[in-house]
Amino acid sequence: MTILYAADPAESEAWIGSLRALDPKLDFATWPDWGDPDKVDFIIVGGRSPGDLSIFKNARAIQSTWAGVNHLLKSKFPPGVPIARMVDQGLSANMVEYLVYWVLDALRQGRELRAAQREGKWIDLPLRWARDFPVGILGLGTLGVATAEKLVGLGFPVSGWSRTAKTVAGVRAFHGAGQLGDFLAPLKLMICLLPLTNDTEGILDAKLFAGLTDGAILVNAGRGGHTNDADLLAALDSGKLAYALLDVFREEPLPPDHVFWRRKDIVITPHVAAITRAGTGAEDILENYRRALAGKPLLNPVDPSRGY
Ligand code: NAP
Numbered sequence: 272m273t274i275l276y277a278a279d280p281a282e283s284e285a286w287i288g289s290l291r292a293l294d295p296k297l298d299f300a301t302w303p304d305w306g307d308p309d310k311v312d313f314i315i316v317g318g319r320s321p322g323d324l325s326i327f328k329n330a331r332a333i334q335s336t337w338a339g340v341n342h343l344l345k346s347k348f349p350p351g352v353p354i355a356r357m358v359d360q361g362l363s364a365n366m367v368e369y370l371v372y373w374v375l376d377a378l379r380q381g382r383e384l385r386a387a388q389r390e391g392k393w394i395d396l397p398l399r400w401a402r403d404f405p406v407g408i409l410g411l412g413t414l415g416v417a418t419a420e421k422l423v424g425l426g427f428p429v430s431g432w433s434r435t436a437k438t439v440a441g442v443r444a445f446h447g448a449g450q451l452g453d454f455l456a457p458l459k460l461m462i463c464l465l466p467l468t469n470d471t472e473g474i475l476d477a478k479l480f481a482g483l484t485d486g487a488i489l490v491n492a493g494r495g496g497h498t499n500d501a502d503l504l505a506a507l508d509s510g511k512l513a514y515a516l517l518d519v520f521r522e523e524p525l526p527p528d529h530v531f532w533r534r535k536d537i538v539i540t541p542h543v544a545a546i547t548r549a550g551t552g553a554e555d556i557l558e559n560y561r562r563a564l565a566g567k568p569l570l571n572p573v574d575p576s577r578g579y
Pocket residue numbers: 338339340362366409410411412413414415432433434435436437447464465466467468470471492493494518519542543544545546579
């Protein structure tokens with residue numbers, strides 16, 4: 272019985288160390304030195320798609336150490352193998368901090384203040400209230416709800432948009448394509464926290480931007496594939512969007528000659544919003560390993576047919 276760790280060597284070392292600390296008897300192999308593929312009974316995958324996993328016919332489950340599994344779902348799997356993604360308290364806390372930080376920066380006009388200081392200007396900015404600054408979150412899942420709840424606590428009017436209907440205390444919840452327009456209309460700042468699927472690929476496009484109020488701010492912490500890059504640049508050029516804050520890109524690392532680096536109206540963070548920690552995530556992985564061996568349903572299952 273072998274757990275195969277299919278990820279970068281540095282990443283595998285930390286996770287295997289944390290898992291062994293919980294159960295020293297676990298036996299690991301690391302990609303691509305898996306030995307006899309028939310002995311692999313559980314596969315852990317990191318931030319890159321390992322490719323063909325279908326040769327591991329006896330694998331009882333595939334476990335992602337990432338919350339987003341769009342890369343993983345490009346792999347080939349043994350038929351019917353259950354897949355789980357990572358839901359980790361550390362990751363959620365990081366995402367909430369990241370987004371609250373940038374929402375507060377937007378409310379308090381951090382970009383204007385920093386620009387004024389660079390020019391030695393003492394400017395007079397009217398103070399704004401959170402209650403007059405509606406924030407919307409595309410994606411009311413684990414991370415979207417955690418962020419929404421914190422923003423509600425700070426006094427922002429918060430709305431969220433999901434595929435199916437949701438009820439979250441203090442949050443105006445919208446769902447489905449039919450309610451997207453009503454969700455977008457009042458927003459001063461919109462956050463994307465969707466998974467990347469066939470339905471959400473390129474969703475941040477001209478049509479969606481047109482539904483926002485003029486001068487709205489975009490924050491994309493979902494995936495780079497959500498952004499239609501050309502439509503984003505056009506929306507910035509026209510003033511439809513005041514600025515965009517991007518943590519995720521179609522190509523990562525963002526190539527040095529990419530036009531985004533040269534834009535004053537794009538703030539770039541290098542996919543640092545949130546990570547899973549081997550320490551806190553290992554317990555859930557071990558639980559899923561035990562569940563997989565016992566034929567029980569996994570924690571945080573992925574539905575490959577819907578793509579998340
Ligand atoms: P999650 O719990 O699966 O939530 C996904 C949300 O998106 C759900 O509310 C879902 O609707 C909604 N959704 C999915 N497809 C939709 C569609 N076609 N139309 C409308 N809503 C749709 O995921 P999560 O844990 O919150 O993570 C969300 C994403 O954050 C990840 O997939 C990843 O892309 C990104 N992420 C980024 C970082 C970073 O460092 N930048 C770190 C971690 C995660 P239902 O509720 O109806 O299912």
